[in-house]
Amino acid sequence: MLTPGYCFYRQTLYASKISCHQRLIDLKDKINYIIFLCVLRLSSCVFIHIDDSIDLGNRYYYLPDNDNSTILLNIAKDSDSKFGVDIISEGVKEYNYDSLFIIAKTYNNRDGVISFWLIDKREPKRVDHCIEKQCIDSILTSLIIKKFDSTDFYNYLLQNNIELRF
Numbered sequence: 001m002l003t004p005g006y007c008f009y010r011q012t013l014y015a016s017k018i019s020c021h022q023r024l025i026d027l028k029d030k031i032n033y034i035i036f037l038c039v040l041r042l043s044s045c046v047f048i049h050i051d052d053s054i055d056l057g058n059r060y061y062y063l064p065d066n067d068n069s070t071i072l073l074n075i076a077k078d079s080d081s082k083f084g085v086d087i088i089s090e091g092v093k094e095y096n097y098d099s100l101f102i103i104a105k106t107y108n109n110r111d112g113v114i115s116f117w118l119i120d121k122r123e124p125k126r127v128d129h130c131i132e133k134q135c136i137d138s139i140l141t142s143l144i145i146k147k148f149d150s151t152d153f154y155n156y157l158l159q160n161n162i163e164l165r166f
Contacts, residue, residue: 053082056097058121060087067091071104071119073140085136087144088117094166097121103157103164116153118162119144 054062059074061082069092072084090106097103102119130136148156157164 056095056102056121057099060097060102060119060121062092062095067109069093071095071102075136085140087119087140090115096164096166098164101162101164103153103162103166105166114150116148116150117144118148118153118156 052064054064056062056071061072061074061084063070063072063084068089070086071088071092072082073087074082074084076083088104088106090108092104093107094105095102100120100122102117102121104117104119106115106117107113108115130139156162
């Protein structure tokens with residue numbers, strides 16, 4: 001037989017179980033939310049910006065970025081920082097270098113063209129005196145000996161005794 005006290009006790013017990021269960025769910029949600037925020041923060045762009053550039057000598061460097069990998073000329077005034085202008089910006093797939101030259105192979109995703117490049121490093125070029133884009137462009141154009149197709153590229157390397165290969 002149920003007494004009024006038993007019913008009250010049962011309702012209180014049931015209510016406390018619900019609130020206890022609800023508190024556990026709320027705590028789990030909060031913990032999951034905190035974990036989500038931590039993972040989001042650790043995987044954000046803030047931590048991706050590391051210096052993964054590769055020094056190619058004479059102020060040139062390679063900046064890997066999947067399909068947007070480039071070879072740049074550092075135009076920063078001090079040697080500790082890097083601020084570059086694109087020398088080859090078509091998506092460098094392969095490169096090699098020595099003290100005199102840089103060779104690069106690019107693939108253009110838009111038209112599917114594979115190009116080969118040769119950059120002369122013998123005379124270091126400085127563009128820090130340039131104010132206008134035309135000045136920088138004229139200096140950069142003089143850096144690139146030529147943009148080749150594969151046959152002309154390898155023939156040019158053989159004729160000029162350049163021993164670099166991919």
